[in-house]
Amino acid sequence: MSALLVASVPVQNVANVCLVLMAVALCIGLLRLLRGPTLADRVVALDAMVVVAAAMIALFAIVTDDPMLIRVTLVIALVGFMSTVALASFISARGRS
Numbered sequence: 001m002s003a004l005l006v007a008s009v010p011v012q013n014v015a016n017v018c019l020v021l022m023a024v025a026l027c028i029g030l031l032r033l034l035r036g037p038t039l040a041d042r043v044v045a046l047d048a049m050v051v052v053a054a055a056m057i058a059l060f061a062i063v064t065d066d067p068m069l070i071r072v073t074l075v076i077a078l079v080g081f082m083s084t085v086a087l088a089s090f091i092s093a094r095g096r097s
Helices: 009-035 039-064 067-096
Strands: none
Touching (some): 009 039
């Protein structure tokens, strides 16, 4: 079933605006990821991008009424969290030596 048939027109309009704003947030995060002066800045930018990407997928899952995408969102969020913890541990260990 098409996404246009699942949600009403006002919901579609709001969802489209939210998706565009989230895409802008992803672009800003990518800019910080590429230009960040420190490794910590890059880790925070990557974590923010993972959160925004998960939110975009969750919003799309709600609009299309596809429960499988919610599982994808959970996996992405868990992998993003674990990568942030691993990178924070790496930064912490590198600072000690």
